[in-house]
Amino acid sequence: MIKVGIIIASTRPGRVGDTVARWVHDVAVKHGGAEFELVDLKDAGLPHLDEPVPALMRQYSQPHTHRWAATVASFDAYVFVTPEYNRTFPGALKSAIDFVYAEWNNKAAGFVSYGINGGVLAVEHLRNVMGALGIATVSDQVALSLHNDFVDFTVFKPQAHQEDAVTGMLDAVIAWGGALKPLRND
Numbered sequence: 001m002i003k004v005g006i007i008i009a010s011t012r013p014g015r016v017g018d019t020v021a022r023w024v025h026d027v028a029v030k031h032g033g034a035e036f037e038l039v040d041l042k043d044a045g046l047p048h049l050d051e052p053v054p055a056l057m058r059q060y061s062q063p064h065t066h067r068w069a070a071t072v073a074s075f076d077a078y079v080f081v082t083p084e085y086n087r088t089f090p091g092a093l094k095s096a097i098d099f100v101y102a103e104w105n106n107k108a109a110g111f112v113s114y115g116i117n118g119g120v121l122a123v124e125h126l127r128n129v130m131g132a133l134g135i136a137t138v139s140d141q142v143a144l145s146l147h148n149d150f151v152d153f154t155v156f157k158p159q160a161h162q163e164d165a166v167t168g169m170l171d172a173v174i175a176w177g178g179a180l181k182p183l184r185n186d
């Protein structure tokens with residue numbers, strides 16, 4: 001069984017990202033096709049990128065980088081749960097991504113986004129970054145609308161069909177995460 005990390009990209013006080021990610025995790029556990037674990041960037045203890053050498057060289061110098069590398073390496077695939085901030089994904093996520101490199105390679109990823117228009121711009125930008133890391137991104141994605149999947153834009157109340165969307169996205173992430181396994185040096 002592959003292991004999938006569900007990454008909470010929002011770190012701000014008062015965020016809804018943790019609530020959305022817990023819902024994704026609940027749906028994933030019900031799905032049952034993999035092992036799932038929540039990864040909260042807020043708890044990762046990462047400052048803004050402070051490594052002197054680019055991650056590609058794998059010369060990590062900071063204890064927090066080693067801890068984060070071990071976390072990222074422990075998964076076969078990821079589901080990024082991300083808001084849209086100023087038409088892209090949060091800077092905290094970009095910095096966390098940039099800390100390590102090889103640990104991301106040859107894995108699969110899916111996306112759950114939220115925003116006025118479902119956060120789809122955040123995901124489009126994230127897909128581009130995933131390409132640089134050798135992460136295969138699945139087409140199925142979950143776009144949660146602040147208008148239709150939240151009450152008063154803040155209280156998460158997903159429409160019924162969104163659970164099916166999560167399930168479809170997970171099917172693809174699990175299939176691709178498993179298929180890429182021969183390319184990974186464990």
Ligand SMILES: Cc1cc2nc3c(=O)[nH]c(=O)nc-3n(C[C@H](O)[C@H](O)[C@H](O)COP(=O)(O)O)c2cc1C
Pocket residue numbers: 010011012014015016017018083084085086087088114115116117118119146
């Ligand atoms: C700095 C900032 C910028 C935002 N920019 C956008 C945006 O470009 N598009 C959008 O749909 N929503 C935008 N929003 C609204 C967020 O989608 C909404 O506040 C969401 O709850 C943020 O996720 P979080 O609560 O998990 O941090 C923005 C919110 C913040 C805090």
